[in-house]
Amino acid sequence: QSALTQPPSASGSPGQSVTISCTGTSSDVGNYKYVSWYQQHPGKAPKLMIYEVNQRPSGVPDRFSGSKSGSTASLTVSGLQAEDEADYYCSSYAGSNDFVVFGGGTKLTVL
Amino acid sequence: EVQLVESGGGLVQPGGSLTLSCAASGFTVSTNYMTWVRQPPGKGLEWVSVIYSAGSTYYADSVKGRFTVSRDNSKNTLSLQMNSLRVEDTAVYYCARGATPGNYYYYYAMDVWGQGTTVTVSS
Numbered sequence: 001q002s003a004l005t006q007p008p009s010a011s012g013s014p015g016q017s018v019t020i021s022c023t024g025t026s027s028d029v030g031n032y033k034y035v036s037w038y039q040q041h042p043g044k045a046p047k048l049m050i051y052e053v054n055q056r057p058s059g060v061p062d063r064f065s066g067s068k069s070g071s072t073a074s075l076t077v078s079g080l081q082a083e084d085e086a087d088y089y090c091s092s093y094a095g096s097n098d099f100v101v102f103g104g105g106t107k108l109t110v111l
Numbered sequence: 112e113v114q115l116v117e118s119g120g121g122l123v124q125p126g127g128s129l130t131l132s133c134a135a136s137g138f139t140v141s142t143n144y145m146t147w148v149r150q151p152p153g154k155g156l157e158w159v160s161v162i163y164s165a166g167s168t169y170y171a172d173s174v175k176g177r178f179t180v181s182r183d184n185s186k187n188t189l190s191l192q193m194n195s196l197r198v199e200d201t202a203v204y205y206c207a208r209g210a211t212p213g214n215y216y217y218y219y220a221m222d223v224w225g226q227g228t229t230v231t232v233s234s
Contacts, residue, residue, distance in 0.1 A: 003155070032219075034217075034218060034219035034220070036218070036219070036220035036221075038156070038221075045205055045224040045225065045226055045227055046148075046156065046205070046207075046221070046224055047224070048210065048220055048221060048222045051210055051218045051220035051222075052218055052220075055218075057210075057222060089155060089156050091156075091158075091220070093219035096169065097169055098158075098169075098171075099146070099158055099161045099169055099219070100158050100219055101158065102155060102156040102157065102158065103155070104155045105155040105156070
């Protein structure tokens, strides 16, 4: 199972919005609603930010939103804040044998 | 407080074995689906294995036949037995709980993560 494709980097100024894409195939993103997004600060464990394409766990700010079209999912961070600077990973269910596949990660820089 | 704490990482020679443990608190391991995810130095996340509440297990192709996931219900812990270790298995290993609203419905996302334990395979 190949990794999902994410841009290696993204950036925006405080207060702006930035969107990170995550491209898969008809075997993963295109076939299931189980797309998740994780935030990881340096030296820390990942944190679940979005599940089932656009659902936010309790405690995640509504500045974070998710969407999907075909085999491409997206994470949008609105009203960028300094603490949003981190690595972001998407993942998708890929069937019972492969469970989930991750994207390569996107480093978000707040300028 | 819901928490996961991994242990057991270390330095091991290629071909060697190591067992990682993950102690859970605040919830019951056996009634959830639990995963291992690893992250090589400077690289992205890679799913390693999953064990469902019914006991079924699945593995990434890269570790199939070498790694075994299990749980100890009496100790509320998850384990990962790693054999025939390779240099490319070097990574931080995280245990994580699968997100679910219950009733055997799965979000196929991980909502609780441990702090990770480092495995280095080198001669």
